[in-house]
Amino acid sequence: MALVWLLSCLALLGAASGCGVPAIPPVISGYARIVNGEEAVPGSWPWQVSLQDKTGFHFCGGSLINENWVITAAHCNVRTSHLVVLGEFDKGSPGEDVQIIKVAKVFKNPKYNMFTIRNDITLLKLATPARLTDRVSPVCLPKATDDFPGGMICVTSGWGLTKHTDKNTPNTLQQVALPLLTNQECKKFWGNRIADVMVCAGAAGASSCMGDSGGPLVCQKNGAWELAGIVSWGSGTCSPSSPGVYARVTELLPFIEKTLANN
Numbered sequence: 001m002a003l004v005w006l007l008s009c010l011a012l013l014g015a016a017s018g019c020g021v022p023a024i025p026p027v028i029s030g031y032a033r034i035v036n037g038e039e040a041v042p043g044s045w046p047w048q049v050s051l052q053d054k055t056g057f058h059f060c061g062g063s064l065i066n067e068n069w070v071i072t073a074a075h076c077n078v079r080t081s082h083l084v085v086l087g088e089f090d091k092g093s094p095g096e097d098v099q100i101i102k103v104a105k106v107f108k109n110p111k112y113n114m115f116t117i118r119n120d121i122t123l124l125k126l127a128t129p130a131r132l133t134d135r136v137s138p139v140c141l142p143k144a145t146d147d148f149p150g151g152m153i154c155v156t157s158g159w160g161l162t163k164h165t166d167k168n169t170p171n172t173l174q175q176v177a178l179p180l181l182t183n184q185e186c187k188k189f190w191g192n193r194i195a196d197v198m199v200c201a202g203a204a205g206a207s208s209c210m211g212d213s214g215g216p217l218v219c220q221k222n223g224a225w226e227l228a229g230i231v232s233w234g235s236g237t238c239s240p241s242s243p244g245v246y247a248r249v250t251e252l253l254p255f256i257e258k259t260l261a262n263n
Helices: 003-017 184-191 249-262
Strands: 048-050 058-066 069-072 083-087 099-108 122-127 151-157 174-181 200-201 215-222 224-233 242-249
Touching: 058 224, 069 184, 069 224, 069 249, 083 151, 122 249, 174 184, 184 200, 184 242, 200 224, 224 249, 242 249
Parallel strands: none
Antiparallel strands: 048 058, 048 083, 058 069, 069 122, 083 099, 099 122, 151 174, 151 215, 174 200, 200 242, 215 224, 224 242
């Protein structure tokens, strides 16, 4: 009973800040995968964004961090002609109450390097504020001092390919629980391509894949979900035996804070 009370208090801490606590709780079964994925509970990752072109083609994911801003990956090459879709679960269903919002401005990190894929972050200023609902709400940003240690179980979500050989991405939002790796562990797979601005997860029979790019890697702290990483790069075959690499949000906070403050 005391544990239930404690968990309730922790959830309230996140709710008080207005981020990271889904109104519809996610249900996560240990290790499925996006490659080897499981379907998410509709609405349970309310910060998940689908970035689409004017034809409705989904090309990248993103994360809502407040009603005016979305975080995605720099390598997604988002333009102001693209659209931000919020509250989506099934891309094939015309009946969902989604919000389709234009992009007012694109702020790609000037330190992004397309060859090393370092600093892989872009901020999108929405043309109109998102309407916050049970199915649309922001994820928490971490504090610079927050630690996400190797072995911690976190979750990534997206509409990326469930097999690298598939021609089409799945219609419904997929999720997977993944263990984080230390950067030293990750270098055993990827060598010196791994930098401090990256965090690795997976290599345990699960992986993110093409189409998941820019989407969230979230870890739960004190009852609220924090954005620990942005889906960045990995095996060309989305191999579930090698870790996926994510932009490390704690290292990118100066860019985020400066951009939000100046715009």
